[in-house]
Amino acid sequence: MLNRRQMMQTLAAGAGAAFGLPLLPERLLAMPTSKDTPKRIVFFMQNQGFDPATCIPEGMKRSGSLAKVKLPEPISPLEPYKDRLHIINGLHGIHTSPSHSAFFGALGGYRGSDGVPPSASTIDYELSKILPQTLLPHLCIGMDSIENMRTKPTIATLSASGAGQPIFMHSNPNHLYQMLYGGISTGDIRRQHEARSNIFNQIEQLAAAKGNALPTADQQRYGQFVDGFKEVNGLRDRLDSVAGHLSKFAPKVDGRYTSPEHETDWHDVLLDLGISSLTSGITNTLTIGSGRGEIFGAWKGLGIEQQGHNLGHMEQPGNPIWIKIRQYNSRMLVRIIEALESIPEGSGTMMDHTLIVYTSNNADKQHTSGANWPVMLLGNFDGAFKTGCFTQLDGKRPINSLYATLLEAAGVPCEHFNMNEKLARKFDSGSGPLQELLA
Known part of the structure; x- marks a missing residue:
C-alpha cells in the first residue's frame, strides 16, 4: 500500500x-519566433504490421515514379495526393526484435519488448527538441478499443525522452481536450x-x-x-x-466525446485534437499510435467485429478487413493534409513545411523478424524529401538510417541514430542519411 x-x-x-x-x-x-523555420512532423504508427503488398503499386519492382501507376486499394484515398507520397521498401529492423511489437524500439531503433523500458530516446522526441520550440513540444495520442482507452487513458509504449523515460500518449479525448482547451471552455x-x-x-x-x-x-x-x-x-x-x-x-465538442457509439468516434475526435494542436501551433511534433504500440485495437465503427491479436494473424493483402483499416488510416492522413493545406504559411501552406511518416511498430506483419519495414512519407519537409515516387532499398540498412535522414533534414547530421559502432557494423551497411530519399 x-x-x-x-x-x-x-x-x-x-x-x-x-x-x-x-x-x-x-x-x-x-512559442516559436519569426526567425524559426516552421517545420513540423507527424508519426503515424499502426500496429499488427504494414504488409508491403498493401502499399506498393502492382508490378513495381524497382524504384520509380508513381505518376502513371495506380495505388493499391488499401491506400487508395491517397491517390489524389500521390505526388506528395514517397513509398519506401527494403529497410529492416531485425535488431529491434519486433515480433508482436518493437514497442519503444520502433521509433528508437533498438531492441524493444513488452514491459521493457526504453533504452534511449526515440526519434520523435529528438526531433521535437530540434524543431522550433512550441508551447507543447511533443504530443502523443493513442487509439485502441473503447474499453482500453477508458480503463487506461494514458499509456507509454512508443515514445521516450531517454533511457527509462517513457512519454505517455493520451487516449481519452475528454481529458486531452480539457488539457489543451479547458481554459477557453x-x-x-x-x-x-x-x-x-x-x-x-x-x-x-x-x-x-x-x-x-x-x-x-x-x-x-x-x-x-x-x-x-x-x-x-x-x-x-x-x-x-x-x-x-x-x-x-479548438474543435467543437459533441456527443462523440461523452457518448461514443464505437471506439472510432474517439479515434476521430482524438485526431481532431491532434490536428488542432498542429494548426494552432501548440505543438510541431505529433505521434499517433493506432493500437497504441501493442497487439490490441478495435475498429467496430468500420463494421469490423474482430479485434485485438486475431487481426495480426490475418493476411493483409486482399483482406477486406485490412483494406477497411488501411483505408481508414489513409483517410486520417488525408484529413491531416487537408487541414494543413488550408492554412497559409510563408509562401505556401503549413503542409509545405510538414512531413508525415506512416509505418507500423510491427514492421511488415505480426510475428515478424523485422527483415522488411515498409514506410510511407507524405510531404517534403520544406523541400527536403523527394515525392511522387517509390524507392526499393536492398534490405541492408535499418530503420535507424531513416531516422538519421530525418535528423539530417531537420539540420542535425547523424551517422547512426541510436547505434554504437559495434551495432552499426553488424546491422547497417552504410552510414548517415539515405540519399535516395533526399531531394
Whole structure:
C-alpha cells in the first residue's frame, strides 16, 4: 500500500509524463519566433504490421515514379495526393526484435519488448527538441478499443525522452481536450478544468513545503516530482495566456466525446485534437499510435467485429478487413493534409513545411523478424524529401538510417541514430542519411 509520500511521487511522475514533459525544469516551453523555420512532423504508427503488398503499386519492382501507376486499394484515398507520397521498401529492423511489437524500439531503433523500458530516446522526441520550440513540444495520442482507452487513458509504449523515460500518449479525448482547451471552455469542461487546476496547484505547494523537511539526499530526488507539477501547471498557464488564439482552432465538442457509439468516434475526435494542436501551433511534433504500440485495437465503427491479436494473424493483402483499416488510416492522413493545406504559411501552406511518416511498430506483419519495414512519407519537409515516387532499398540498412535522414533534414547530421559502432557494423551497411530519399 502506498504511503502519502509515494502517492505524491507517483502522481507527479504520471502528471509530467502524461503531458510528454520532462520532470527537470531547465527545458522551458515557448512559442516559436519569426526567425524559426516552421517545420513540423507527424508519426503515424499502426500496429499488427504494414504488409508491403498493401502499399506498393502492382508490378513495381524497382524504384520509380508513381505518376502513371495506380495505388493499391488499401491506400487508395491517397491517390489524389500521390505526388506528395514517397513509398519506401527494403529497410529492416531485425535488431529491434519486433515480433508482436518493437514497442519503444520502433521509433528508437533498438531492441524493444513488452514491459521493457526504453533504452534511449526515440526519434520523435529528438526531433521535437530540434524543431522550433512550441508551447507543447511533443504530443502523443493513442487509439485502441473503447474499453482500453477508458480503463487506461494514458499509456507509454512508443515514445521516450531517454533511457527509462517513457512519454505517455493520451487516449481519452475528454481529458486531452480539457488539457489543451479547458481554459477557453465553458460549462462542465471549464469547471472540471478549474477544479483540476486548483488540485494541481495545491499539490505543488504541499509537495514543495513537505519536501523541505526531508533529508538533503532525498530533497533533490523529491524536487524532481515537485518540478513535474510546476511543468504541468506552467503549461496550463501558458495555454491560458493565448486563449484568444486557441479559440480559433479548438474543435467543437459533441456527443462523440461523452457518448461514443464505437471506439472510432474517439479515434476521430482524438485526431481532431491532434490536428488542432498542429494548426494552432501548440505543438510541431505529433505521434499517433493506432493500437497504441501493442497487439490490441478495435475498429467496430468500420463494421469490423474482430479485434485485438486475431487481426495480426490475418493476411493483409486482399483482406477486406485490412483494406477497411488501411483505408481508414489513409483517410486520417488525408484529413491531416487537408487541414494543413488550408492554412497559409510563408509562401505556401503549413503542409509545405510538414512531413508525415506512416509505418507500423510491427514492421511488415505480426510475428515478424523485422527483415522488411515498409514506410510511407507524405510531404517534403520544406523541400527536403523527394515525392511522387517509390524507392526499393536492398534490405541492408535499418530503420535507424531513416531516422538519421530525418535528423539530417531537420539540420542535425547523424551517422547512426541510436547505434554504437559495434551495432552499426553488424546491422547497417552504410552510414548517415539515405540519399535516395533526399531531394
